[in-house]
Amino acid sequence: MSDVQTRKPGFPVGLTVATGIAFALLCGLGAWQVQRLHWKQGVLARIETLKTAPAxxxxxxxxxxxxxxxxxxxxxxxxxxxxxxxxxxxxxxxxxxxxxxxxxxxxxxxxxxxxxxxxxxxxxxxxxxxxxxxxxxxxxxxxxxxxxxxxxxxxxxxxxxxxxxxxxxxxxxxxxxxxxxxxxxxxxPAPLPAEISNRHLEYALTWFGLAVTLLFIYAAMLWRRLRP
CATH class of the missing domain: 2.40.50 (OB fold (Dihydrolipoamide Acetyltransferase, E2P))
Incomplete structure (x- = not known):
């Protein structure tokens, strides 16, 4: 058996870098949705307040x-x-x-x-x-x-x-x-939207979930590549 056939694969530097970048992007999108969640909650609270606020x-x-x-x-x-x-x-x-x-x-x-x-x-x-x-x-x-x-x-x-x-x-x-x-x-008169959706928590959990899934996939590929 030749050395090429018995040589173990090296550490996947390129895959690791790509995974790290993708993970950071997914976490960034999740954090952005959390910020949007707080902003939307503030808007909804303000709308509730104005219902009784004087002009x-x-x-x-x-x-x-x-x-x-x-x-x-x-x-x-x-x-x-x-x-x-x-x-x-x-x-x-x-x-x-x-x-x-x-x-x-x-x-x-x-x-x-x-x-x-x-x-x-x-x-x-x-x-x-x-x-x-x-x-x-x-x-x-x-x-x-x-x-x-x-x-x-x-x-x-x-x-x-x-x-x-x-x-x-x-x-x-x-x-x-x-x-x-x-x-x-x-x-x-129709000054306010009939319904203001607030699904930013759902969106944030989706992005964070994708980030965690990416880590599991990367860990599985790394284990298969480097296992004895």
């Missing part, structure tokens, strides 16, 4: 020093001034599994460095389920009570809408209306 004047909340992300879910009230221009298009959304179309409108304000805020007035009930609804127009908002949401969290074309008002300095937030005076016909 603060927008001018008191929307100051030059306030960061948009810190104002999320803050309940405010504001008297809207008129903003010249055509009616804004409806915004596509999904609620309770149905396609919905949300009405939006500009609101002239004087709050900190801003002189306008975008108001999400709610769902146009008659258009629920329609794929391509006809254009709709509504009277401008007057007195609005609602919660603030950073515009970047809503996605879609919300931020692009603001480019229609070059002479304004809009706030980087959307006021999700809970109630308006006078109440607009055909619009149902």
């Amino acid at each position: 603060l004047p927008l001018i008191q909340v929307l100051t030059a020093d306030a960061r948009p992300e810190d104002l999320a879910w803050t309940r405010v009230s504001v008297d809207c001034g008129d903003v010249a221009g055509a009616s804004l298009p409806l915004v596509y959304g999904v609620r309770d599994g149905d396609v919905v179309w949300r009405a939006q409108a500009p609101c002239a304000v004087l709050a900190g460095p801003y002189n306008m805020i975008l108001v999400d007035r709610g769902v146009v009930s008659a258009l629920t389920g329609q794929v391509a609804p006809p254009p709709r127009s509504f009277d401008a908002p007057r007195h609005v009570v609602g919660v603030l949401t950073p515009i970047k969290q809503l996605g879609g074309d919300r931020a692009k809408i603001l480019s229609r008002f070059p002479g304004r300095k809009p706030a980087p937030l959307v006021l999700m209306a809970e109630a308006e005076t006078p109440a607009p016909a055909e619009i149902a």
Whole structure:
């Protein structure tokens, strides 16, 4: 029998390095999901708190020093001034599994460095389920009570809408209306998501479980390779 046939395999350096990198990545993803879990729990707790929180004047909340992300879910009230221009298009959304179309409108304000805020007035009930609804127009908002949401969290074309008002300095937030005076016909306020999922613990356990499984597979391969 030759030396090549009797030589034992060496320690798998490449496999060990690849396993270590993969293990670190899986643990990193698990840790990130744990962080997301704590963040989501904070959001849910804040939403529960705002259900009974009084509305603060927008001018008191929307100051030059306030960061948009810190104002999320803050309940405010504001008297809207008129903003010249055509009616804004409806915004596509999904609620309770149905396609919905949300009405939006500009609101002239004087709050900190801003002189306008975008108001999400709610769902146009008659258009629920329609794929391509006809254009709709509504009277401008007057007195609005609602919660603030950073515009970047809503996605879609919300931020692009603001480019229609070059002479304004809009706030980087959307006021999700809970109630308006006078109440607009055909619009149902829907400021908060119907359901906010929180599966980050499940995701974290999945990533950590994959990391542990990887170690078992590596240990089994190493044992088979180096056993007498």
